[in-house]
Structures are given as structure tokens and as C-alpha cells.
Amino acid sequence: MSASQFDPVPMLSSEPSPPPPPATDSQQSPIRAAIEEAINEHDTILFMKGTPEAPACGFSARTVAILQSLDVPFAAVDILPDPRIRQELSAISSWPTIPQLFHGGELIGGCDIVTEMYESGELADALV
Numbered sequence: 490m491s492a493s494q495f496d497p498v499p500m501l502s503s504e505p506s507p508p509p510p511p512a513t514d515s516q517q518s519p520i521r522a523a524i525e526e527a528i529n530e531h532d533t534i535l536f537m538k539g540t541p542e543a544p545a546c547g548f549s550a551r552t553v554a555i556l557q558s559l560d561v562p563f564a565a566v567d568i569l570p571d572p573r574i575r576q577e578l579s580a581i582s583s584w585p586t587i588p589q590l591f592h593g594g595e596l597i598g599g600c601d602i603v604t605e606m607y608e609s610g611e612l613a614d615a616l617v
Contacts, residue, residue: 521577524566528581528591531564533616536578537588541565548600552588555607561616592616 527534533556539545541553545567556563568574568587579585582596590597592615597603606612 518573518577520571520573521581524574524577524581527564527566529594531591533561533563533590533592535563535565535588535590536568536574537565538567538569540567545569546587548586549588552590552600552603555603555612556590559607559613559616 524536535541535549535552535556537544537546537549537552539549541557541563544550544553553565566574568578575587578587578589582589582591584596584599586599588600588603590599590603597606597612597615603612606615
């Protein structure tokens with residue numbers, strides 16, 4: 490299984506950044522644009538706390554383990570380095586919790602939905 494690490498936002502400093510003003514149609518946040526580009530570039534992408542090699546929460550760890558057990562290649566984005574990633578991601582997906590799994594440019598869901606789909610066999614079918 491090959492998981493690639495994708496970081497759409499380079500860390501400029503260790504200080505948290507203030508939240509950006511809401512983006513308008515004519516002025517989109519660079520972070521939002523990077524997230525949307527990542528979702529569109531990768532067939533399967535997981536926005537998580539930590540990395541696949543070192544998940545920083547149990548829900549992210551469970552979701553990674555499920556994807557790895559299905560031998561699904563996926564990209565991963567650690568949302569922890571910059572709080573704006575989570576803010577913009579939730580605005581895009583209308584989903585408040587992390588992790589968030591996307592496939593084919595569409596949100597599949599968070600850990601609970603991924604787990605339910607895995608247990609029923611739907612996830613394997615959806616990711617093929």
C-alpha cells in the first residue's frame with residue numbers, strides 16, 4: 490500500500506494564524522483553493538489529524554487502518570499544522586468532524602460512516 494503525504498499549506502511559522510476573512514466568489518482563500526485542488530487531484534484523500542504513519546487521534550487511526558486493510562492507495566493531509574485547513578475543509582464539505590475521507594472528488598464521510606461502510610462491504614465497492 491502506498492500512501493503519499495500531501496501538505497497543501499507550507500508552515501510559515503509555529504504561531505497559529507488568525508482565521509481568514511470569509512472568501513467571496515471573486516476572492517477565494519489560497520488554503521481553500523489548495524484543499525479543492527488536492528481533492529480533485531487525488532482519487533482517494535483523507536484529511537486527518539496526524540499522518541498515516543503517526544495518527545494523532547483514534548478516529549484518524551481507525552480510518553487509516555480501514556483503508557490500509559483494503560489496500561487502497563490514498564493521499565493524506567494533516568490538518569493540525571494550521572487551523573485554517575480544518576476551517577476551510579469544513580466549509581467545503583459541510584462536515585464538522587475530522588477525519589474526512591473523499592473519493593472521486595466527493596465526501597464519503599467521517600470515521601463512523603467509513604467504519605459502517607467497511608463493515609457492510611460498501612466501502613470496498615465505493616473505492617474500487
